[in-house]
Amino acid sequence: MTQLAEQKTSPLRHFTSSEKQVNVVPSPAWLEKLRKHALHRFEQVGFPPPKAEAWRHTNFAPITKTKWEPAEAGNAAEVGFLVEQFTFGREAAVELVFVNGRYHGELSRVDARLPRGVRVGSLAEAAASEGEVVQRYLAKYASIEVNPFVALNTGLVADGAYVHLPTGTAIEQPIHVLLISTGGERPTVSHPRVLVVAGDNVGATIVESYVGTDHAY
Numbered sequence: 001m002t003q004l005a006e007q008k009t010s011p012l013r014h015f016t017s018s019e020k021q022v023n024v025v026p027s028p029a030w031l032e033k034l035r036k037h038a039l040h041r042f043e044q045v046g047f048p049p050p051k052a053e054a055w056r057h058t059n060f061a062p063i064t065k066t067k068w069e070p071a072e073a074g075n076a077a078e079v080g081f082l083v084e085q086f087t088f089g090r091e092a093a094v095e096l097v098f099v100n101g102r103y104h105g106e107l108s109r110v111d112a113r114l115p116r117g118v119r120v121g122s123l124a125e126a127a128a129s130e131g132e133v134v135q136r137y138l139a140k141y142a143s144i145e146v147n148p149f150v151a152l153n154t155g156l157v158a159d160g161a162y163v164h165l166p167t168g169t170a171i172e173q174p175i176h177v178l179l180i181s182t183g184g185e186r187p188t189v190s191h192p193r194v195l196v197v198a199g200d201n202v203g204a205t206i207v208e209s210y211v212g213t214d215h216a217y
Helices: 016-024 029-045 076-086 123-129 131-137 148-156
Strands: 094-099 119-122 160-165 175-181 193-198 206-212
Touching (some): 076 175, 119 123, 123 160
Parallel strands (some): 094 175, 175 206
């Protein structure tokens, strides 16, 4: 009697090129290890099954049936109209702008009067300059073991927003994180992460805006 073994298809098959792109950028050893662990976890569990209670009203077909290309870093000049349309302007104490998951300092604005000790900016830069703090908190609360989408994002993260608010910090105006996707001729994907580290007795408002052009992303 011949037995036929079912070959399991990796859920990462549509994201392998993204994995290669992430590995091109030098990262701390601990972050590379975290990525590998997260990708391994995602390969184990894949996307949530249709009968999973938390996801039973969500249709993943548009994601799982699409071949995704890594999004390019993006050109600041091409997204100027989106920044103008969705900016908080002077109403925000901080506005961090990301294009296809990458931080653009020239489009961002940080109030020089922020309280002492506040750190805001690129997660990739923070991983290099404040690695001890980032390592202590990244993927410790958004669990790769519980949520497969967290595992996928963690495994392919290259950049994102980093906000560090020390104990007792009070900021009246909001911190605005503006994440822009531009898409392209083919469906594109990016995996930005927002890490907020807040001490005790912090008063602050953080607003995330996800906007994009008329493309598949």
